[in-house]
Amino acid sequence: MRNKLNLFILIIFLSFCFAIFYKGLNNSNTYTPKITDKKNVPIFKAKDIDLNIFIDSEKIFEENIFYIVNIWASWCIPCKKEHPLLMELSKNNSVKLIGLNYRDNINNAQKFISEFGNPYSRTLIDYDGTIAVEFGAYGVPETFLIDKNKKIIEKFIGPINQQIIEDIKSIIK
Amino acid sequence: MKILKIFLIILLSMSFEPLKSEENNNNLKNKILKNTRCLICQGQSVYDSESDFASSIKLFVDKKINEGSSEEQIYEFLREKYGDWIIYDPKLNKNTYILWLLPLLLFFLGGAMIFKKLSNQK
Numbered sequence: 374m375r376n377k378l379n380l381f382i383l384i385i386f387l388s389f390c391f392a393i394f395y396k397g398l399n400n401s402n403t404y405t406p407k408i409t410d411k412k413n414v415p416i417f418k419a420k421d422i423d424l425n426i427f428i429d430s431e432k433i434f435e436e437n438i439f440y441i442v443n444i445w446a447s448w449c450i451p452c453k454k455e456h457p458l459l460m461e462l463s464k465n466n467s468v469k470l471i472g473l474n475y476r477d478n479i480n481n482a483q484k485f486i487s488e489f490g491n492p493y494s495r496t497l498i499d500y501d502g503t504i505a506v507e508f509g510a511y512g513v514p515e516t517f518l519i520d521k522n523k524k525i526i527e528k529f530i531g532p533i534n535q536q537i538i539e540d541i542k543s544i545i546k
Numbered sequence: 547m548k549i550l551k552i553f554l555i556i557l558l559s560m561s562f563e564p565l566k567s568e569e570n571n572n573n574l575k576n577k578i579l580k581n582t583r584c585l586i587c588q589g590q591s592v593y594d595s596e597s598d599f600a601s602s603i604k605l606f607v608d609k610k611i612n613e614g615s616s617e618e619q620i621y622e623f624l625r626e627k628y629g630d631w632i633i634y635d636p637k638l639n640k641n642t643y644i645l646w647l648l649p650l651l652l653f654f655l656g657g658a659m660i661f662k663k664l665s666n667q668k
Binding site for chain 1: 603
């Protein structure tokens with residue numbers, strides 16, 4: 374009777390271990406940060422690539438409209454892929470696009486904009502990547518949708534696609 | 547002469563003060579970076595990684611320490627932006643309670659088994 378009980382406990386324990394390892398192996402082994410609650414737009418100061426002056430974030434997001442912050446770099450291949458979609462989105466009057474140029478060479482960034490078009494109402498320079506950290510970004514491209522209350526309501530990691538554009542349009546309508 | 551010596555000692559100890567504070571800041575920075583996971587090279591800490599993300603975090607932590615933020619405030623900021631996973635030392639919450647409580651449970655279970663065996667032998 375006692376041996377049977379021990380065997381039963383052992384089987385339960387092994388099944389428990391198996392379930393944990395099975396679940397663990399099925400999970401993706403790369404971690405992606407998610408937006409679980411709405412966060413305020415960070416407070417920062419950044420240099421405008423065209424005006425060549427530092428601007429406060431309060432001034433950047435001062436209008437009562439939706440904003441999109443797109444983190445990009447001229448050396449980033451997926452950024453080229455998403456650029457035509459950003460050009461399309463920039464035609465929408467309910468939203469303003471802010472480009473955050475991430476750890477880039479300024480001349481290359483300006484060349485990129487003149488070659489592929491400028492979807493941004495303002496392009497800011499993030500020399501050392503610390504402004505991207507304030508947003509909670511960890512690479513390029515990343516795109517953040519900011520509502521009229523200056524809260525980050527959506528975060529898109531990687532290049533945006535047509536489906537994401539449709540989702541954004543339905544939110545900002 | 548004695549007064550001059552005392553004055554010189556005080557002056558010298560004061561001139562070492564900024565160096566000491568810089569060393570403390572560096573130690574704190576290294577401690578935080580070693581306890582922070584790089585999200586690009588996910589097997590490495592930010593301290594060991596040379597990715598763009600890691601170098602941005604290094605600069606960011608440095609900036610926060612110079613602004614006077616405490617170790618816990620910096621961890622809290624990183625957790626808020628990137629989730630609990632970015633810190634190697636996980637907090638007790640609904641996702642990690644098994645991790646924290648299972649070793650304790652096994653410890654007490656083992657203790658109870660040993661205690662029972664010993665009292666049976668007596």
